[in-house]
Amino acid sequence: MKIIKLTLANLEKIANSAQKALQAGNLIVIPSDTAYGLAARADSSKAVRKVLDFKGRLPDKGISVFLSGLAAVKKYAFISSGQLEVLRTLLPGAFTLILDSRRLLSSLLEPADKTLGVRVIKHEFVSQLLKKTGFPFTATSANLSGRGPHYSIPAFLKTLSDRKKKQLSLVIDAGRLPRRPVSTVIRLTSEKIKVIRPGLLNPRLVLNQRTKNPMATIKLAQKIYQDFLEKKLASRAVGVILRGGLGSGKTVFAQGIGRLFNRQLFSPTFVLMDEHPINRGNLRNIYHLDLYRLENPEEINDLDLTHFFQKGNLLLFEWGEKLASFGEFKKTGAAFYWLQIEAKGENIRDFKLYQL
Amino acid sequence: MKILSIETSCDETAAAVTEGRRVLSNVVFSQINIHKKYGGVYPALAKRAHEEKLPIVVKKAVKNAGIDLGEIGAIAVTFGPGLVVALEVGLRKAKKLASELKKPLIPVNHLEAHFYSCWAQNRNGRPLREFAFPFLGLVVSGGHTSLILVKNHLDYQVLGQTLDDACGEALDKAAKVLGLGYPGGPIMEELSLKGDPDFLDLPVPMKTHPGLNLSYSGLKTSFKNRVARLSQKTVRKNLPGLAASFQQVAFEAILVKLKRALLTTGTKNLVAGGGVLANKKLRLLIKQLALKLGVKVFFPPFPKLVGDNAAMVGVAGYYKYQEGIYLKKNFDPLDRIARPDLNLWTKNPPGVAKRAR
Known part of the structure; x- marks a missing residue:
């Protein structure tokens, strides 16, 4: 596990290191618009599996992904033209949108109802990283299953055993993040229930x-x-x-x-x-x-x-x-x-x- | 006396230990993936999740309080309003604990608990905040839109409430009319920030209707009719304006009745709670009105007490215990009720509790 401090001056350089780690299918910790997050490339089940293993969580709840913008949302999920207007107004923002998945990414990200949670946020580092990778990565808070989100790296590391620490290849410390609450979840899926006639x-x-x-x-x-x-x-x-x-x-x-x-x-x-x-x-x-x-x-x-x-x-x-x-x-x-x-x-x- | 309290009326599984107004522990298990700003029951999670989580949450509440189960003097539990299958889980556990520990069981109404959350204190008895009776209680959530005069401990008078849909529900359904997602509240709030609230001229429901009751069903229908008359393209282009127009009128309806209630009762204190108060616009409107009328507004002192939690149930339970409102040994008369009268289990408790006095 390597910890590097993020500053405005070294943002580009650190984004490069993070890109390399993600590319190799490694698990890293990154700052986000809310709390610290666990990132792994979303198009590799092997990488996503590392997120689940780390959190100690079953793959039944779904894991959201960071996407760069509306074009990417359209690529990975189904949206109607009406919904597109809504997304134009809401994004980027502190929302997690639950959409019907096009199933192009790891199936471990999707709960049984085949939906995908997506986040498009306004955040310098995450945007840079998305631009460099060209693939989406996971957007789940960095914590063990059942625990709250973390806003400071030292506090987060204190909760981890040495074995857990070894599962992380890179930790990007951007200092203490402002305590913004987790994102609001909004469902924009089609109804799945069978209607009786x-x-x-x-x-x-x-x-x-x-x-x-x-x-x-x-x-x-x-x-x-x-x-x-x-x-x-x-x-x-x-x-x-x-x-x-x-x-x-x-x-x-x-x-x-x-x-x-x-x-x-x-x-x-x-x-x-x-x-x-x-x-x-x-x-x-x-x-x-x-x-x-x-x-x-x-x-x-x-x-x-x-x-x-x-x-x-x-x-x-x-x-x-x-x-x-x-x-x-x-x-x-x-x-x-x-x-x-x-x-x-x-x-x-x-x-x-x-x-x- | 330390009270162990349980709350499962909605989709939060919660337990707490309180002593008087002081909160010794407050554990809320919430689905991380479902951050619900505006409240509402997700049935898939409700029953099974409560059954699974409640034993763990109760254990954790006792542990976090730094006490033994043996030190608990009474059990308090929410019996309504809420989803009956969810309430049942909490009630069953509370009855079991009360009979095992041979301690009294205190029935608490979810709405009264919300009022008491404003007077909860931390472990060290802070904030000192004195009870400000009489006060007007306003609850605005996905399931409730109520104005209640609270003259003293456990002395409630429902002045007005919605006769059909609640405010949060109306916002959800308006979002649905616009083809937006669920929950609609946060989307409507966000869209409204960018829209002209005068885009559509909608009637403020019950404005000229005397009394303090509210209604949202007519507004919902007239919004639907107005939107249906617009072309798809116009609707899509003007989502912010449509959302802002609906939200403005939905809140105006509350403010009209709130002002009327404050003026007719002459109450100088206002206690506001419920999920829709997460909406910044509504909070602002309420504060502005209160300022104009010289009324003091109270919100819960700690963020963890705003949403559903068990600490508020414990604090309310303490004052109910003081008044002798609890059951001993025979807990059968206490049942979950989807929409109980606010004065049930308060001033006129059914037989058993009276005998316990």
Whole structure:
């Protein structure tokens, strides 16, 4: 392990040494816009493996890479033209962008969902180094797994055993770095969740109605509860999949049912699932869910929904088309409805209710 | 008395040891890769990550405090609001510890804990900062937008709250309308810096509506409709202006109600918390308003107390214990609640806790 001090005067020279070390597939420590980072060439799994070994981390979380600019981002990840505009405004900056990977770099960098974390930053040394190498390198903080980032080299070295120190070929000490927090992570990936489509489920249209304002939507929700859902709740659980774009009135619909029991329902986007014990008539509980933020089917399993499918429980699913494990819940004997909401103007909404 | 506290309402697994207002240890396990400035639950991580990390985090909190588990006098735990499957993990562990150690269990509401974070102290009892009752509590996060009058310890009156979406959630969804990524808050903040907030003329929600409740669902819909009327090209060219316009109105909605609440209650102290306060613009607007009205603003004294943590749960727990709000032996009456009433387990605790008094 060799430690060299970085100054403005020797920046060029040190960037050359760092370039050589990276080129040879070695692991080095470099300063960055946030904390000190571990750098290894990102196009070599052998080099990336050294980062994982050093940190004592499994290759399941993903490791970000430094890229020189938008052209490089386009080369290594998929971005839409709309996203390109966003990136023009945000970069360079203290962000880590999670994008769909083109899989040109080491696969060890990518978690199971095949995404790549990229950083384009404003930092003299890192920019110089990227220019010299011509290949991206890893941008992960220099620490052992589970520990915090380091802003000073002596403090970092103190945490290392001699064996760990030997794994580093070069340490570039730029003095004490300003304590900037780690970068903000932003996801710009496409959705990976499989959406269920009612076409495959033998849907039967049972109601088709237009409402002209939110108040009418509330009344319609109450009518649907009384005409369809209430009877079924006497013998089983009832699930309603609410499908409609942002602002189409899914929460308003749920609030309509809540009002029948003097309950104020809120948007459950943040908590994922609200629970409202009612115990009136056939209705035991309302579970108000919002699958908006779910990104893969496993996350639905984590909610352990099966034990909520019991007689008298009403489950309202906003963004319910993401309910990939729908088939499993159907097997519990629950009745399922699909409510398709379409916005036909500022306030006009068309509701189609299907029994599944 | 030393309190061991546990917080798992969201995606941070946290444990702490406190003594009165003093924080002896404060351990937060956060996913390094997911730095969430604006809060929000990532379900994939929530339950499994909590189950995996909580035992380690609790051990570390006890060790860092430099004490034995035997010195713990009570256990405090967050029972809501939050994601129920996540809350369950913390509650199960807290009940287990309380029965093993034969110590009382103190139920704490996540929102009240945020208020108490402003009065936490370090090991040496600093800062001295006196409690400033009565104060107006403002929570703005991905899941909450609430105005609460806190007259004294455990004396809460909810003055207003959002009737549908929370402010942070609205920012996320506006970002989605613009085709941006997740979480939307930081992107909207960054874009807003470069945009003209008057690019779109949006209605400030509930401005003329009496009372102190808020609503974001209408703003979300009208933003979506306005953006849909623009060409793709115009939207792409004017992302900063669109973001700035939405953010301005989203914050204006809070300021209108905040000002009204401060004026009608005559409260001279304001305590602000929640993830959206990471937004510098919102902080500035709140400080400016407070200055104009001669109101003192309090933020948590240490950065580690701003986001979700267990130290604030321990501090709140201490004052609840003083008031006799805790359970002994039979912990069954305490259950996790996704969106509990703020006065549950405070002034009118259910049977068991009352008997414990």
